[in-house]
Amino acid sequence: MTRKSRRMYVLVVAIALLASATALVLTALDDNITYFYSPSDLKTKQVTVGRALRLGGLVEDGTFEKLDGGLKVKFSITDGAETVAVNYEGILPDLFREGQGVITEGSLNEKGEFIAHEVLAKHDENYMPAEVIEALKASGEWRGDEEQITE
Amino acid sequence: MIAELGQFAIIMALLAAIAQSILPLIGAERLDSRLMAFGGQASLVQLLFVILAFGCLTQAYIVSDFTLVNVAENSHSTKPLLYKISGVWGNHEGSMLLWILILAIFGAAVAAFGRNLPVTLKARVLAVQAMIGVGFLTFLIFTSNPFTRLLMPPENGRDLNPLLQDPGLAFHPPMLYVGYVGFSVAFSFAIAALIEGKVDAAWARWVRPWTLTAWTFLTGGLALGSWWAYYELGWGGWWFWDPVENVAFMPWLMGTALLHSAIVVEKRNSLKVWTILLAILTFSLSLIGTFIVRSGLLTSVHSFAVNPERGVFILFLLAIAIGGSLTLFAFRAPSLKAGGIFSPISREGGLLLNNLLLSTACATVFLGTLYPLFMEALGGGRVSIGPPFYNNTFVPVMVPLLLCVCAGPLLPWKRADLVGVLGRLKYAGLATILAILLAWYVTEGGPLLAILGLGMAAWMLLGTLSEWADKIKLFRAPLSTSWQRMVKLPGSAWGMTLAHGGLAIAVAGMISTTAWKVEDVAVLKPGETISVAGTDYRLDGVRELVGPNYQAVEGTFTVSQNGEFMAILKPEKRLYNVQKMPTTEAAIYSTFVGDYYAVIGDQVEDGGWTVRIYREPMITWIWFGCTLMVLAGFLSLADRRLRVGAPAGKRKQGKRKQKSQQNAAA
Numbered sequence: 001m002t003r004k005s006r007r008m009y010v011l012v013v014a015i016a017l018l019a020s021a022t023a024l025v026l027t028a029l030d031d032n033i034t035y036f037y038s039p040s041d042l043k044t045k046q047v048t049v050g051r052a053l054r055l056g057g058l059v060e061d062g063t064f065e066k067l068d069g070g071l072k073v074k075f076s077i078t079d080g081a082e083t084v085a086v087n088y089e090g091i092l093p094d095l096f097r098e099g100q101g102v103i104t105e106g107s108l109n110e111k112g113e114f115i116a117h118e119v120l121a122k123h124d125e126n127y128m129p130a131e132v133i134e135a136l137k138a139s140g141e142w143r144g145d146e147e148q149i150t151e
Numbered sequence: 152m153i154a155e156l157g158q159f160a161i162i163m164a165l166l167a168a169i170a171q172s173i174l175p176l177i178g179a180e181r182l183d184s185r186l187m188a189f190g191g192q193a194s195l196v197q198l199l200f201v202i203l204a205f206g207c208l209t210q211a212y213i214v215s216d217f218t219l220v221n222v223a224e225n226s227h228s229t230k231p232l233l234y235k236i237s238g239v240w241g242n243h244e245g246s247m248l249l250w251i252l253i254l255a256i257f258g259a260a261v262a263a264f265g266r267n268l269p270v271t272l273k274a275r276v277l278a279v280q281a282m283i284g285v286g287f288l289t290f291l292i293f294t295s296n297p298f299t300r301l302l303m304p305p306e307n308g309r310d311l312n313p314l315l316q317d318p319g320l321a322f323h324p325p326m327l328y329v330g331y332v333g334f335s336v337a338f339s340f341a342i343a344a345l346i347e348g349k350v351d352a353a354w355a356r357w358v359r360p361w362t363l364t365a366w367t368f369l370t371g372g373l374a375l376g377s378w379w380a381y382y383e384l385g386w387g388g389w390w391f392w393d394p395v396e397n398v399a400f401m402p403w404l405m406g407t408a409l410l411h412s413a414i415v416v417e418k419r420n421s422l423k424v425w426t427i428l429l430a431i432l433t434f435s436l437s438l439i440g441t442f443i444v445r446s447g448l449l450t451s452v453h454s455f456a457v458n459p460e461r462g463v464f465i466l467f468l469l470a471i472a473i474g475g476s477l478t479l480f481a482f483r484a485p486s487l488k489a490g491g492i493f494s495p496i497s498r499e500g501g502l503l504l505n506n507l508l509l510s511t512a513c514a515t516v517f518l519g520t521l522y523p524l525f526m527e528a529l530g531g532g533r534v535s536i537g538p539p540f541y542n543n544t545f546v547p548v549m550v551p552l553l554l555c556v557c558a559g560p561l562l563p564w565k566r567a568d569l570v571g572v573l574g575r576l577k578y579a580g581l582a583t584i585l586a587i588l589l590a591w592y593v594t595e596g597g598p599l600l601a602i603l604g605l606g607m608a609a610w611m612l613l614g615t616l617s618e619w620a621d622k623i624k625l626f627r628a629p630l631s632t633s634w635q636r637m638v639k640l641p642g643s644a645w646g647m648t649l650a651h652g653g654l655a656i657a658v659a660g661m662i663s664t665t666a667w668k669v670e671d672v673a674v675l676k677p678g679e680t681i682s683v684a685g686t687d688y689r690l691d692g693v694r695e696l697v698g699p700n701y702q703a704v705e706g707t708f709t710v711s712q713n714g715e716f717m718a719i720l721k722p723e724k725r726l727y728n729v730q731k732m733p734t735t736e737a738a739i740y741s742t743f744v745g746d747y748y749a750v751i752g753d754q755v756e757d758g759g760w761t762v763r764i765y766r767e768p769m770i771t772w773i774w775f776g777c778t779l780m781v782l783a784g785f786l787s788l789a790d791r792r793l794r795v796g797a798p799a800g801k802r803k804q805g806k807r808k809q810k811s812q813q814n815a816a817a
Contacts, residue, residue, distance in 0.1 A: 006495070013507060017548075028544045032543065035534050071673070
């Protein structure tokens with residue numbers, strides 16, 4: 001075993017690994033990226049029914065209601081300009097309330113309603129998800145300019 | 152007064168660090184022993200001042216001195232003492248000071264324990280260590296000063312985020328930081344070696360204990376964090392592939408690779424350039440991790456706009472540290488002499504494969520974590536990458552590594568006979584097939600992949616055990632001989648067996664809980680029962696209670712199986728008085744085979760309560776396995792200390808010991 005042939009072996013293994021890792025990453029990226037949409041984006045852009053996406057904004061005041069004994073809920077997410085109705089079944093995060101910035105993950109159904117399977121409100125009540133801030137700024141609804149608090 | 156003293160102390164520490172980063176370097180160049188010795192003294196001075204500053208901040212927290220912005224924003228007078236103290240590092244500024252403290256401790260430790268290091272190497276290591284200190288101290292003083300005063304002090308503070316008011320999280324950051332920062336020593340040694348242009352076995356023997364210390368604490372810190380997330384967040388998960396988790400996990404992956412490649416440098420004087428590169432990359436990932444968490448960079452690049460000063464400073468520091476060290480590496484690495492040669496199938500080859508797989512795995516995590524950032528910077532829209540991405544990239548890369556874990560230690564150095572090695576694992580292989588059949592029987596034909604995964608974990612554990620049995624000649628020599636061989640096994644050999652075994656156990660736990668977790672959500676009125684995975688949970692009642700700084704509702708569940716009583720669970724939902732923030736306190740009944748996990752939610756209109764029940768099979772195995780790995784780290788350290796710390800006069804003895812170890816290994 002000479003130094004040259006050892007280097008060859010190492011190189012072959014490393015390249016093989018790199019190639020398979022790249023292939024894995026590329027296919028995984030294709031299937032598993034979740035795009036973020038604001039309610040306005042959802043109205044203006046073409047969105048495939050059933051494609052997983054994230055929808056974020058403020059929970060609109062007075063839209064939150066519980067259906068069938070409390071596990072199914074319905075609320076609207078707004079960025080000031082547009083509003084989208086969201087259906088969700090499950091327990092909401094501790095910090096969920098009307099007027100709060102949230103991110104939901106799920107997909108659109110045929111009726112144009114958003115079916116969420118996950119609702120995220122961050123751990124800290126001063127915290128506003130950056131995506132939501134951006135969405136609010138884009139629609140001209142952003143007011144606060146307090147320092148954003150992160151973990 | 153105390154705060155001004157602290158302010159003074161961090162400035163003095165910065166001055167000491169500046170001197171320490173320049174003078175010893177000049178000394179090493181000119182072979183001036185006085186200038187070189189200055190490095191050691193300066194590192195002690197720097198440490199003393201940082202301790203003083205840290206003490207001042209802690210004091211301010213204990214007496215609730217709300218004239219400090221930092222204390223007012225993150226503490227409250229009614230908070231229990233433990234959380235007043237942990238509040239010191241529960242915020243950006245304080246945690247940076249803790250970082251600097253640990254960095255200074257490591258620097259001083261190199262100075263104190265490094266008596267028989269070559270003087271020039273030691274001087275250079277201390278200088279590089281001090282440069283890191285300069286970067287962080289400047290960052291602290293100019294952008295994140297913990298001692299800033301408030302002109303109008305409030306009556307009381309804003310309190311610490313209630314999620315952080317938990318014993319698990321009180322110790323999680325310090326442990327994680329010892330891990331992160333510990334890799335700075337390996338980094339400093341790598342840079343010093345590049346400056347010297349020399350890497351040899353002695354160098355590796357010096358680097359290993361420091362890397363091992365860092366790795367051990369990082370393992371502990373990660374395990375503690377995941378355990379905290381499991382019981383405190385109330386979602387019943389133990390790992391979320393959240394960016395903040397990922398940035399701590401990446402240095403662990405690279406550090407594990409470094410730990411293994413340093414063995415090759417130490418024993419075979421080979422893979423030197425690679426090891427240097429790994430040391431640089433590991434610490435660079437620690438730096439990136441610290442800053443990403445601290446700057447809020449990862450939620451979005453635009454968080455920079457919130458505090459542009461801090462963000463730009465961070466980028467600048469990262470560019471100097473990472474760019475500078477990699478440039479130095481590019482110039483100097485070719486001058487390092489190549490070491491011994493080996494065949495692809497050999498212990499060296501096995502360790503190299505381990506390194507390649509770990510780096511690839513780390514690269515996939517890196518890509519997944521930073522991809523949203525790249526996308527946004529390039530105007531590709533806002534995206535997020537969740538667990539499925541990692542399941543499809545990280546997991547397939549790790550599987551071959553895990554399969555090889557038990558074969559590697561059986562390979563001899565230089566060249567090996569793979570068939571022979573696999574032959575020595577035949578009993579482990581047979582037992583693995585039995586384990587797969589058993590898993591298939593117990594789970595009544597559960598998902599095939601999960602059963603094979605459990606088989607993989609069994610293979611790792613059994614293979615590791617059979618390597619250990621092989622080493623002490625169990626069943627091949629009289630028991631008394633085996634006993635003697637076992638007693639004589641060096642700590643590092645025990646450490647290896649224990650770490651690999653612990654990994655196997657943790658993997659078994661991860662697979663089971665991922666595959667067979669059961670969860671259910673329901674609305675229950677007191678007296679009603681929900682059945683989850685064959686276990687009955689009866690909600691006996693709900694009452695209100697008042698804690699030291701919160702109010703709560705507490706549910707009482709009676710858990711039973713086939714009418715037989717098992718446990719009482721009392722989950723709470725708390726509302727903290729000051730921040731008006733609700734938190735979920737899950738109640739967990741842990742057994743060897745799994746956890747019974749209950750969470751209570753809100754009351755609904757008709758008087759029922761929303762409850763969440765989880766059944767988490769074998770989840771405690773994850774933390775048990777991690778505990779074993781931490782223990783393994785300390786065991787190996789105990790062994791290395793004897794060899795590394797040996798003063799010059801006793802070096803012969805050290806050599807003899809090493810020889811007997813090699814015999815034992817053969």
